[in-house]
Amino acid sequence: MSTTRILDGGMSRELLRLGAELKQPEWSALALINSPDIVREVHKEFIAAGSEVITTNSYALVPFHIGEDRFQKEGAELIRLAGRLAREAADSVTDRKVLVAGSLPPIFGSYEPQNFQPSRVQDYLKVLVENLAPFADLWLGETLSLIAEGEAIRKAVAATGKPFWISFTLADDAAVIAGGEPKLRSGESVEAAASWAVASGAEAFLFNCSKPEVMQAAVETAAHVFRKAGARIEIGVYANAFEGETGDAAANEGLHDTRDDLNDDIYSRYACSWAEAGATIIGGCCGIGAAHIHRLSKTLLR
Numbered sequence: 001m002s003t004t005r006i007l008d009g010g011m012s013r014e015l016l017r018l019g020a021e022l023k024q025p026e027w028s029a030l031a032l033i034n035s036p037d038i039v040r041e042v043h044k045e046f047i048a049a050g051s052e053v054i055t056t057n058s059y060a061l062v063p064f065h066i067g068e069d070r071f072q073k074e075g076a077e078l079i080r081l082a083g084r085l086a087r088e089a090a091d092s093v094t095d096r097k098v099l100v101a102g103s104l105p106p107i108f109g110s111y112e113p114q115n116f117q118p119s120r121v122q123d124y125l126k127v128l129v130e131n132l133a134p135f136a137d138l139w140l141g142e143t144l145s146l147i148a149e150g151e152a153i154r155k156a157v158a159a160t161g162k163p164f165w166i167s168f169t170l171a172d173d174a175a176v177i178a179g180g181e182p183k184l185r186s187g188e189s190v191e192a193a194a195s196w197a198v199a200s201g202a203e204a205f206l207f208n209c210s211k212p213e214v215m216q217a218a219v220e221t222a223a224h225v226f227r228k229a230g231a232r233i234e235i236g237v238y239a240n241a242f243e244g245e246t247g248d249a250a251a252n253e254g255l256h257d258t259r260d261d262l263n264d265d266i267y268s269r270y271a272c273s274w275a276e277a278g279a280t281i282i283g284g285c286c287g288i289g290a291a292h293i294h295r296l297s298k299t300l301l302r
Contacts, residue, residue, distance in 0.1 A: 003280055004275055004279075004280050004281070004282055004300045004301065005052050005053060005236075005280060005281045005282075006050050006051050006052050006053070006282060006283060006293065006296070006297045006300070006301070007051060007052075007053050007054075007055070007101075007236070007238050007281060007282065007283020007284070007293075008043070008046035008047075008049075008051040008053070008054045008055055008283055008284070008293060009046060009049075009051075009238070009283060009284035009285070009288040009289050009290060009292055009293045010240070010241075010284055010285050010286040010287055010288050010289065011028055011039075011042060011055070011057055011059070012027065012028050012286065013258070013286070013287055013289060014042045014045065014046075014289050014290060015028060015031045015035075015038055015039065015042055017289070018038045018041055018042060019035070019038060020034070020035045020038045020039075021034060021035070025064075025065050025066070025067070026060060026065055026066055027060045027065055028057055028059060028060045029057075029060035029061050029065055029066050029078065031057065032057060032061075032078050032081055032082055032085075033078070036081060036085055039057050039082070039085050040085045040088060040089050042057075043057075043085065043086055043089035043090070044089045044092065045290045046290055046293055047089060047090070047093055047098055048290070049290040049291070049293040049294035049297065050293055050294055050296075050297025050298070050301070051098070051283065051293055051297070052096070052097075052098060052099065053098070053099045053100075053101050053138075053281075053283075054086055054089060054090060054098060054099075054100060054101070055086070055100075055101045055103045055140055055142075056082045056083050056085075056086045056100065056101065056102050056103045056132060056135070056136065057082045057085065057086070057103070058079055058082040058083070058102065058103045058104075058105070058128060058132060059103050059105045059142070059143075060105070061075060061078050061079050061082060061128070062105060062107050062108075062124060062128075063107075063124065064107070064108060064109050066078075071124075071127075075127055076127055076130075076131045079127065079128055079131035079132055080131045080132075080134075080135075082103075082132070083100070083102065083131065083132045083134065083135030083136060084135055086100045086135060087100055087135040099137040099138060100135055100136050100137050100138075101136065101137070101138050101139070101140035101165070102128070102129075102132035102133070102135070102136030102138070102139050102140065103132075103140055103142060104125060104128055104129070104139055104140065104141045104142070104153050104156070104157075105142060105143060106143055106144055106145060106149055107120075107121050107124045107125065107152075108121075110143050110145075110169070110209070111143075111145060111169065111185055112145065113145035113146040113149070113184075113185060113186040116145075116146060116148055116149060118148060118152065121149075121152045122152065122155065122156060125152060125153070125156035126156065128156075129156050129157055129160065133160055133162070136162065137162065138162055138163045138164060138165060138203070139153065139157045139160070139162055139163070139164035139165065140164075140165045140167060141153030141164065141165070141166045141167065142167040142206075142208055142209075143167065143168075143169045143208055143209045143285075144166065144167065144168050144169065144184075145168070145169055145184055145185040145186050146184060146185075146186035146188060147184070147186075147188055147192065147193050147196050150166045150168070150193070150196065150197075150200065150202075151196070151200070153166060154166075154200050154201065154202070163203040163204075164201075164202055164203065165202060165203060165204040165205075165206055165236070165281075166197060166200070166202045166204075166205055166206065167205075167206035167207060167208045167236065167238075168184050168190075168193055168206070168207055168208075169184070169185055169207070169208060169209040169210050170182060170183065170184060170185065170190070170207055170210040170214050170215070170218055171183050171184065171185050171187070171210075171214070172210040172211040172213070172214045176214050177211065177213045177214055179217075182214060182217045182218040182221050190207075190218045190221045190222060191221055191225055193205075193222075194221065194222040194225035194226065195225055195229075197222075197231075197233055198225065198226065198229045198231045198233070202233060203233065203234065204233060204234040204235070204236055204281055205222055205226075205233050205234070205235055205236070206235070206236035206237065206238065206281060207219070207236070207237050207238075207239075208237070208238045208239070208240075208285045209238075209239075209240045209285045209286060210239060210240060211239060211240065211242065212239040212262070212267065212270040215237045215239055215270070215274055215279075216270075216273050216274060216277050218237075219235055219237060219274055219277040219278050219279050220277050220278070222235050222278075223235060223277065223278035234280050234281055235278050235279045235280065235281070236279055236280070236281030236282060236283075237271075237274045237279045237281075237282055237283075238282065238283040238284050238285045238288070239267075239270065239284065239285060239288070240284075240285040240286040240287055240288065241258040241259050241262045241267075241284075241286065241287030241288055242257070242258060242259070242286060242287065243257040243258055243259045258286075258287035259287070262287070262288075263292075264291050264292045264294070264295035264296070265295065267284065267288060267292045267295070267296060268292070268295045268296040268299040268300075271296040271299065271300060272299060272300065275300055282296065282300060283296075284296075
């Protein structure tokens with residue numbers, strides 16, 4: 001486990017904890033507009049908790065959240081701000097190297113693969129990539145629901161020369177938790193997504209924004225595909241703490257309740273099971289805060 005890299009956790013609830021205002025539809029983008037210093041402080045808290053990779057607060061900087069008009073007028077500036085704040089936090093560390101991952105979200109909505117528009121996606125990704133590039137060490141396409149979204153990210157970053165990671169969100173309904181085949185929210189299998197990753201050139205293949213209970217089987221499936229193909233691709237996990245079923249609800253509809261049973265100790269136990277299954281990049285998503293990251297970093301790196 002000594003080679004495990006620690007990611008940060010979910011941004012939104014940490015922003016709220018430190019006093020930032022978040023409301024739909026802008027959500028975490030509102031903190032960049034009204035309280036960027038708090039965004040920087042959240043990055044620093046995750047670094048202090050043990051994060052070796054922090055993610056830019058650019059997830060909501062898409063028309064889905066801030067609107068088409070604001071994206072066209074202010075999107076580039078806000079994206080640069082998100083990149084700069086993360087870079088400043090990472091560069092403030094003097095005793096170790098902290099990497100900045102440029103967050104490239106699902107352009108047309110989280111958990112909504114049916115809304116994907118291949119003819120338009122590059123127009124929006126181009127703005128994100130161009131304005132995050134001066135600050136990012138690597139790219140993180142995250143919370144993707146279908147393989148085509150991963151392929152769009154691959155194309156968008158191809159000319160940058162920076163490594164890219166692809167992270168898919170998984171179906172986490174009762175049937176999958178009970179032992180069903182691990183699959184993306186699109187219904188595509190994890191096996192198919194991992195096979196795509198082998199040919200994609202991705203440096204890492206991750207799963208995020210799904211319940212902890214479904215992650216181990218997905219890691220095991222991906223590890224099997226990569227071993228069979230002789231592919232040296234890292235596997236990562238950063239689960240969420242959402243309560244109840246989210247499969248039929250868009251992730252952006254509001255503030256989901258979080259689980260009372262998923263404290264830092266329990267989450268770190270899940271993290272150990274992912275590491276044992278083959279994951280070498282581990283952090284947290286929505287509802288997983290700095291306290292969780294501190295605990296799992298101490299546990300995994302011990």
